[in-house]
Amino acid sequence: MTGGGAEFLDDAAELLGRHRDVLPNWLALYYKEPIELVRGEGTRVWDSSGKEYLDFFGGIVTTISGHAIDRIVDALREQAGKIAHTSTLYLIRPMVELAERLTARSPIAPPDGVDVKAFFVGSGTEAVEAALLFATTWRRSNEIIALRNSYHGRSFGAVGITGNRGWSATSFSPLNVSYAVPAYCYRCPLHLTYPECGVACAEDLRNVIETTTSGEVAAMIAEPIQGVGGFVTPPPEYFPIVKGILDEYGIPFIADEVQTGFGRTGVTYWGIEGYDVQPDAMVIAKGHGNGMAIGAVLSRADMMESLKANSISTFGGNPLATTFALANLDNIEEQDLQHNARRVGKFLMDGLKELEDRYDVVGEVRGKGLMLGVEMVRDGGSREPHAEGAAQVMEVTKDRGVLVGKGGLYGNVLRLSPPLSITEEDAARAIETLDVAFREVQEKV
Ligand SMILES: Cc1ncc(COP(=O)(O)O)c(C=O)c1O
Structure with missing residues (x-):
């Protein structure tokens, strides 16, 4: 040194x-x-x-x-020397390949006959925003359930569902948000102790739905491990209970894997897989690009394709970012x-x-x-x-x-x-x- x-x-x-x-x-x-x-x-x-x-x-x-990994740098250099930007109005080979690889690895399990699809954007915030757009359009509702102590980004919608006043206190959200109790065992909001608590924080979701929503909720979004909130790690029962309650009410579940994705949690590819839960949609960014600005939504096609208006992301899925992300994916898997x-x-x-x-x-x-x-x-x-x-x-x-x-x-x-x-x-x-x-x-x- x-x-x-x-x-x-x-x-x-x-x-x-x-x-x-x-x-x-x-x-x-x-x-x-x-x-x-x-x-x-x-x-x-x-x-x-x-x-x-x-x-x-x-x-x-x-x-x-890791930084400056040869194969990732080489892939980027080669693509930059060919073409950096085309827009999604033209076919982009690395974007299609990346979508194939990611959808094949997603834990989303839609009903028979429904595919999983990917939509690429430039950051985690944008991915959250897009997922909110899909869910609210699909369900014709602006009601979202998020967790207290969460962080989802800094745009109008994403900061609006962020349950951490250090980041969201001065925002004005267009969404109708209910905040459920996170499994923050060290500072249990219910003043209980795990495991004697019976994971009451997860069970409380039913009460949140019954008392603070119309029942027509567009989606619940949650980080498998709360990142900005301090790596708050729920016990194994938390998400299975939450998902069970959401299923009872027919509410889609969006896993925010921006921090927990791509093997970060060491158990599996995705943080939510560590809880054996299958979300309806996922948002990814950060480790996806190993530093390149890229994010994406993976979701059931019926949710994503509920948009009946035109939509586009000028930079989403661009050849440089998707080539970089593909080389990163290769590196993660080969190593x-x-x-x-x-x-x-x-x-x-x-x-x-x-x-x-x-x-x-x-x-x-x-x-x-x-x-x-x-x-x-x-x-x-x-x-x-x-x-x-x-x-x-x-x-x-x-x-x-x-x-x-x-x-x-x-x-x-x-x-x-x-x-x-x-x-x-x-x-x-x-x-x-x-x-x-x-x-x-x-x-x-
Ligand atoms: C869980 C989670 N979601 C969304 C975001 C927003 O991502 P970005 O900073 O790429 O916009 C972050 C960023 O820290 C995050 O941790």
Whole structure:
């Protein structure tokens, strides 16, 4: 690991000044002294001073294969040299191939005679927006059920269904939204304890439908693991109960797999498969493009094709993005990254659980595969959220060459979501670094 000279630090400071002048003040930046990442290779990134970091956040749960993977870069270069943009008014071979691959892998199980189809867009927000459009048109209803503590994006509709006031407090939604109770066991909204609770949070959905909707609900949308909400990981019974209730009322279920898709949770391709539930539609982005701007909706064709008006996405499915995503998919499958995520994820989880036992400021370690959250608290007894502690951990780990993310309603949950290609040595280094950081936070309490 190399440190940068003063001229490089001046470089970042100068860029920060320009950033603040021309970009909105709500565009959050990490760290007291924000850094510019200028290069990446596999699980490593380098800043403009030349300092090397182990990337344990992956560009917000996105860089799933790793940085600058040769086969993905080569595929992009080749396609860029041929044609970058045509619009979907013309046939696009990589888009068709990608749709075939994704629909074949989707867990959506429509009734006989109904296909699964894909529609490509440029981001997760747009994918959520499109899924809402399909569901509301299909069901002729603007009623949506979402979860408290959720995050679905920053557009009019997507932020409107986001159940986290840190992101949605100033939005005005055109949708009629009911918020159901998430399975946030560490801070159970019902003040119960799993498993004695009987997963009452899931059972409460029936009451939400009966008391706050007309019964004609367009869809329920939920993240299999709440990402921005702090990697809140429901127990195994949660989604099967929720889906059973939705089926009783004939309400479609949309799984927001923007963070949990593509093997991130280590068990299967999709987070919702870990719950053995078959959604009616899914939204995907982030890991789908390994950094390329691409999102998609996969859904039952009858839902998607309920649109009777024209629709288009100028950039959705463009040759560059779909070629990149196809090469990423090849890489994930050939390298068997979801199994690596399961194996190294277990190693990381075991190491973090050990730290949870040692440090009172580590309230809970949770998650699946390589989507692991660490909830920082002032002490294990009060469970008071410790946002400053999380911020301090981030500074200490950054100084020591490991980048981690944070989230949660109180900004006190560290988020670990490295590329799925990390090794046990990488995980061991992250654990050692977090050990040092937790000790420093503990000493200050
Ligand atoms: C679960 C979920 N859905 C949707 C989005 C929105 O995706 P994007 O930022 O690509 O618009 C995000 C982004 O963090 C997300 O985590």
